[in-house]
Amino acid sequence: MTDENGPESRAPESESGSESNPGSESGPESSSGVERENNGSRFDRLPASLEDRSVTGRPTREEVVAWWTDRYGVPVEVFEGYTFWEKGSGKLWAFRGEAPSPIAIEGLGITFLRTRRDHWKPTTDAVQRFGHHATRNVCHVSEAEAKRFVAGEDQDIAWEGDWGYLIVAHELAGVVEPIGVGLYLYNELRSQVPKGRRRDLK
Amino acid sequence: MDEFERYKPLIDDFEAFLAACERPLPTVVRVNSIKTDPDRACAALDEAGIAYEEPAWQPGLLRLDTDRPGATWGSVHGWWHGQEEVSAISAPVLDPRPGERVFAACAAPGGKGSHLAALADDSCTLVANDRSLGRLSALRFNFERLGVTSAAVTNRDARNYSMKPFDFDAFDRALVDAPCSCEGTIRKNPDALDDWSEGYIETVSTLQRKILERAVQATRPGGVVVYSTCTFAPEENEAVLDDVLEREDCRLVEFDLALDHDPGIAEWHGEAFDPSVRKAKRVYPHRNDTGGFFCARLEVGE
Known part of the structure; x- marks a missing residue:
């Protein structure tokens, strides 16, 4: 159980989504019961495409995969079997298992992409996991x-x-x-x- | 280490056992197959000028001639993870497969859990749970560096674990690497026995029974549960198995382990256990120059 990277090495600046997400807001549910805003206390699966989107501004799976292909040349097939989730506004995670959406747990796969600002930013975890497929x-x-x-x-x-x-x-x-x-x-x-x-x- | 005198009747060559417990432990890493393979890991060590040996009992383990395995490129890239050699026993005994639902009840800090994910080609659903949020932080840090994308991490009490967050109601396999008195880690932590008492062993064994019982209940009929600890105390090992055999529909099954080991013991301090607890395995430090460990494989009744 020896761990070369104890919790003390985890810096506050860590990209990983933390237990508290100061930058996120808990969205109220609309009268229709469909969430209109991001809820930072749980993971919500990204919609497949714009037609499936209910939360304003939430990136779609299609956009996220296209971004990796456009920016880095990572083939679309690399992400087959993965689902993408938002926990905290603009903090995306990549997961390769079964989970219902939404799900309020501590972690789901690895941190993957930050989409809050104009220029999207991949995480260290994602680049180390998928970056060897990149061509540009x-x-x-x-x-x-x-x-x-x-x-x-x-x-x-x-x-x-x-x-x-x-x-x-x-x-x-x-x-x-x-x-x-x-x-x-x-x-x-x-x-x-x-x-x-x-x-x-x- | 007077505390260990109680194990004298159990252990052949008790003096060698005590002498081994006094020696520091070799530095061992497990090669992370999610990110690389043993050949490339060895090549990276060659480039770094770090000598290594490969223990014969399990591929993918390396004993390194350095006390700083973290200060290497291989560690930066998550090519390997520093863990005690014996802690690599549990995951292959559980033997998770791609597509399965796998539970790690007490998963932090994540060495065995990431091993489970790697064995299932990082394409199972690994529910990695721990009651301690601080330890979960270490688990997540390790999982992310090791590139584990198949884990759902939860922070619950394993004694009454609820499947509620998930769409499924049973696991295919479960690992209970239970909190324990950690006697077997004495070579890594010379102060491991500082808080040792028979009272603590009794307390923690109650916790272990409840966690194992819940894990068996949460595993589908025909599924597999592995119980492991890093301690020698029969109260925390065979007695816990004896208890779950009585309470739940499950049985102990044989498994292979290429490390030199002893069978579980069927009697302790005048108490007789279900004789099938002999199918469990005890690993002592002096036999293989490792830490101490206990491991059992259970099958849930159909």
């Missing part, structure tokens, strides 16, 4: 750069592609392995690795 917006870094990145440091890196959230990957044991998310702006790669996941490997 993947920034391959050297060993030295990878160590700075996972330590949480920002660094100047030449990058010819799009700005915004990139998958940062390095080579490990002969395979390209995604480490996490970097925000690329003005020739600088800003590490988005949450505090609890940072390591000093130097």
